[in-house]
Amino acid sequence: MDLSYILNHLGEEREQYFQAVSPPIMQSSNFTFENVERMRASLQDEMDTPFYSRGCNPTVAILRKKIAALAGAEDAMIFSSGSASIAAAVLSQVQAGDHIVCVSSPYSWTNKLLTKMLSRFGVTHTFVDGTQSTNYEAAIQDNTKLLFLESPNSLTFELQDIGAVVALAKARGLITVMDNSYATPLYQQPIKMGVDIVCHSASKYLNGHSDIVAGALVASKEMTRKIFEGEFMTLGGIISPNDAWLMLRGLRTLPIRMEAVSRHTMEVVNFLHEHPKVEKVLYPFHPSFPQYELAKAQMKGSGGLFSAYFKAQDMSSMQAFCDRLERFLLACSWGGHESLIFPTCVLHQSENYRTTEMPWNFARFYVGLEDPKVLISDLSNALGAL
Numbered sequence: 001m002d003l004s005y006i007l008n009h010l011g012e013e014r015e016q017y018f019q020a021v022s023p024p025i026m027q028s029s030n031f032t033f034e035n036v037e038r039m040r041a042s043l044q045d046e047m048d049t050p051f052y053s054r055g056c057n058p059t060v061a062i063l064r065k066k067i068a069a070l071a072g073a074e075d076a077m078i079f080s081s082g083s084a085s086i087a088a089a090v091l092s093q094v095q096a097g098d099h100i101v102c103v104s105s106p107y108s109w110t111n112k113l114l115t116k117m118l119s120r121f122g123v124t125h126t127f128v129d130g131t132q133s134t135n136y137e138a139a140i141q142d143n144t145k146l147l148f149l150e151s152p153n154s155l156t157f158e159l160q161d162i163g164a165v166v167a168l169a170k171a172r173g174l175i176t177v178m179d180n181s182y183a184t185p186l187y188q189q190p191i192k193m194g195v196d197i198v199c200h201s202a203s204k205y206l207n208g209h210s211d212i213v214a215g216a217l218v219a220s221k222e223m224t225r226k227i228f229e230g231e232f233m234t235l236g237g238i239i240s241p242n243d244a245w246l247m248l249r250g251l252r253t254l255p256i257r258m259e260a261v262s263r264h265t266m267e268v269v270n271f272l273h274e275h276p277k278v279e280k281v282l283y284p285f286h287p288s289f290p291q292y293e294l295a296k297a298q299m300k301g302s303g304g305l306f307s308a309y310f311k312a313q314d315m316s317s318m319q320a321f322c323d324r325l326e327r328f329l330l331a332c333s334w335g336g337h338e339s340l341i342f343p344t345c346v347l348h349q350s351e352n353y354r355t356t357e358m359p360w361n362f363a364r365f366y367v368g369l370e371d372p373k374v375l376i377s378d379l380s381n382a383l384g385a386l
């Protein structure tokens with residue numbers, strides 16, 4: 001199935017809604033039936049027929065088909081956030097007494113899922129440096145059930161060799177779950193490499209306009225049904241029909257957004273790489289990146305996220321640099337139209353993050369859809385503060 005078909009037609013049964021080009025927002029919590037027999041039939045297939053919107057909503061159903069096809073998966077489930085999709089995926093696979101091997105420093109709320117929540121229910125974990133797949137192997141115990149990957153991560157971008165970790169898991173009958181938010185299904189399709197469950201924060205590139213929080217999970221039909229009947233319906237972390245519609249609209253332009261963002265980022269990264277006030281730039285598709293070869297082999301593109309260490313005298317000059325930026329907005333998250341900076345100095349001297357290991361001369365950048373010349377000139381000007 002070609003990408004244009006997926007984004008423009010798949011799942012859109014226009015004859016059902018007046019041949020409208022844009023699908024309706026089916027803003028209804030429940031659906032009615034002509035007779036008992038039809039109601040009974042629908043109840044038997046709550047995942048695929050509209051009965052109650054926690055299970056199946058027609059607007060969300062269109063999105064589900066598109067996300068599954070984009071990822072090369074049999075099926076998909078859409079959630080109210082990326083974190084909800086990760087929690088559902090992991091919870092669905094473990095019980096008391098089980099053990100998880102997880103890449104070190106995953107997304108912060110994935111970390112909390114393992115360290116603060118699952119630990120309360122008797123599920124243990126080991127964090128490993130995932131740049132060597134042998135570290136996963138060494139951490140596997142008799143009670144290990146699940147290997148968790150996030151490649152690359154969204155701050156320092158370490159990769160895992162997905163094929164190698166999948167091979168380890170398959171040889172031992174372990175489940176693999178991977179956070180693929182960084183690469184999107186356009187640049188990396190872990191399902192096709194044998195990963196069992198792949199999660200996405202759709203708040204980032206998939207929606208792409210910084211106006212909704214949403215998530216998605218893709219897997220086999222059997223796996224999604226298991227999660228639907230368990231965690232999905234029980235925890236009920238569903239997307240609203242209105243947000244699903246916004247995401248459908250955002251998805252239409254995913255390929256051109258990703259292409260522009262990747263091209264702009266390379267220009268900005270090249271500028272910073274040469275700048276005397278910059279100590280080091282981290283971007284998986286820059287030849288200076290430690291895992292450049294693996295990145296090129298595993299991914300088709302690298303998108304708009306990169307990080308840099310700056311030659312700053314002290315934290316106040318680092319802060320002055322960030323404050324002087326006019327086009328890069330100071331904010332968390334990424335994947336929208338707007339360029340952003342998230343400096344780690346914000347975590348220092350902060351009550352919530354008293355123990356950050358990140359140095360204060362580090363910042364994560366996201367390059368959006370603006371003209372890279374404008375962004376480079378903004379950086380050039382602000383670097384005068386260092």
Ligand SMILES: *Cc1c(COP(=O)(O)O)cnc(C)c1O
Nearest residue numbers: 081082083107154181201203214
């Ligand atoms: C943002 C993010 C998440 C969480 O997604 P939400 O939609 O904010 O819940 C998970 N993983 C990564 C890598 C992210 O960047």
